[in-house]
Amino acid sequence: MAQLLDMAKKLVGHxxxxxxxxxDVSLKHVSRDSATFNAQVSVINPYDHDLPIGEISYTLKSANRVIASGTMEDPGSVVANETTKLDIPIKVPYDVLVSLARDIGSDWDIDYELQLGLSMHIPIVGKFTLPLSKKGEIKLPTISDIF
Known part of the structure; x- marks a missing residue:
């Protein structure tokens, strides 16, 4: 039995x-009650069959606080032997954005940290969560940009 487990570990390692x-993370849409940001994720599938994504979990932080978090259930599949681009909408209520006014007011952008987890089922390995993170800043539109 121990030999079988050792062989399995070597196989999974390769x-x-x-x-x-x-x-990219950018401002997608603004409404009366919230702003929607869009995270673009590229996923490379090395297998010759599609990989279904079970869920995508996300946490968006700014000024060392969580401003949005949640999960996106059943977002589709990663195409076999290709790079699949995913758009992940992240809705942030205005009252949270107003609380970040000091950061926004100084340079008219939002400094952020985005953490993502893509959960999928990989043959032989089983359920696997691919962790991702990105830090950056999102420039906000000015009044002249809107009009």
Whole structure:
């Protein structure tokens, strides 16, 4: 039995794993009660079959506080032997953005840290969560940009 487990560990160690990165985070939409940000994620699937994504969990932080968090259930699949681009909408209520006014007011942008977890089922390995993170700043539109 121990030999079988050792063989399985060696096999799993040589299995190619999907790779991903967050390419951009931007302001997507503004409404009366919230702002929606969009995170663009590129996922590379090294397998010759599609990989279904069970869920995507996200946490968006600014000024060392969580301003949005949640999960996106069943966002689709990662296409076989290709790079799949995913758009992840993140809705932030205005009252949270108003509380960040000091950071926004100084340079008219939001400094952020985004943490994502893409959960998928990989053959042989089983359920696997691919962790991602990105730090940056989102420039906000000025009144002249709107009009």
């Amino acid at each position: 299995v190619k794993m999907p790779e991903a990165n967050v390419s």
